[in-house]
Amino acid sequence: MIKISQLRKSYNGRCVLNIEDFVFEPGGKYALIGANGSGKSTLLKILAGTLAADSGSIDCPSGLRERLGYMPQKPYIYDFSVLKNILIAFTHSQSDSAAALRALRRVGMEDFAAARGSRLSGGESQRVAFARMLVEPHPLLLLDEPTSAMDLNASDQVEQELLDYCSEQTTTLIFATHSLAQAQRVADTLLLMDHGLLAEYGSAAELIHHPQTQEARDFLRNWKVD
Ligand SMILES: Nc1ncnc2c1ncn2[C@@H]1O[C@H](COP(=O)(O)OP(=O)(O)O)[C@@H](O)[C@H]1O
Ligand SMILES: [Mg+2]
CATH class of the missing domain: 3.40.50.300 (P-loop containing nucleotide triphosphate hydrolases)
Structure with a gap:
């Protein structure tokens, strides 16, 4: 489980996050x-x-x-091929082109494997970023x-x-x-x-x-x- 306690964050004196406690179950x-x-x-x-955070704790x-696996609101896509954008995600296992292509297929982006990352639309970028997460297990x-x-x-x-x-x-x-x-x-x-x-x-x-x-x-x- 992930337990957050008294998590606080302020910007310029304005509090934007203040969570007393919450438990995320596995x-x-x-x-x-x-x-x-x-x-x-x-x-x-x-x-x-x-x-x-400014204060508080996260126990996990x-x-x-x-x-x-984290996908930010504006996911980052590198300006090389879409396939390579997936291959960089293999941090815990050997990089595997066939697995990367399978992940692209799962989000309907296999035809873009050779396309440059910078040419993708917002929705296509999100699909590639999502495929990048699929290739490895994340708890x-x-x-x-x-x-x-x-x-x-x-x-x-x-x-x-x-x-x-x-x-x-x-x-x-x-x-x-x-x-x-x-x-x-x-x-x-x-x-x-x-x-x-x-x-x-x-x-x-x-x-x-x-x-x-x-x-x-x-x-x-x-x-x-x-
Ligand atoms: N780097 C920053 N500097 C100043 N204010 C920020 C910064 N990042 C976020 N904020 C402010 O913190 C508040 C919470 O932002 P955010 O968590 O992005 O909201 P949400 O994702 O729910 O739309 C917003 O009012 C936002 O303007
Ligand atoms: Mg937001």
Whole structure:
């Protein structure tokens, strides 16, 4: 499990993250939802280790954070071939072109293997960044709006691959999304962030249909929930 306690981050004296405590259970799937600026990316960056919290702690099994997979909101694609962009991900096993091509196929990007990274669209870049994560097992995946620039077909395909990956590897998944439908399909627990605070969490059924806090009710009012 991953236990966060009293995690705080401020910029120029303004607190953007302040979470008292939360436990992510192994193999759980967690969706971070909330308005722009509510602290979703900040939390993911701190969990990924690309940003230091001002205070607080993250307790997790040793070695877990060295093997996590992180996909930032704007994933980085190097300006060499798409295939090479995948091959650089083999850090724990030998680099394998056939496996890299299989990963590209799983996101519908195999025809782009020879294309230059800098020529990709936003959605294509996200698909390549996602394929890059598929090639190795990760006990923890941190994905920041992983399908935000994808068309519906690509998004559906990536969601399915993500669910398959998580069940094959028993991966813990924490992802930010602006799609409540996606949060409902993929996650078993939703965490609603509001001005840096964890306002409320629970299953989709609990949080969406029986919100307990004013923050959750206000947030949901702006969404059309099926
Ligand atoms: N490097 C930074 N300097 C100053 N403010 C920042 C910086 N990074 C993020 N912020 C602010 O922190 C808040 C939380 O940002 P973020 O975690 O990216 O929100 P979300 O991902 O929920 O949209 C926002 O108001 C954002 O403007
Ligand atoms: Mg964000």
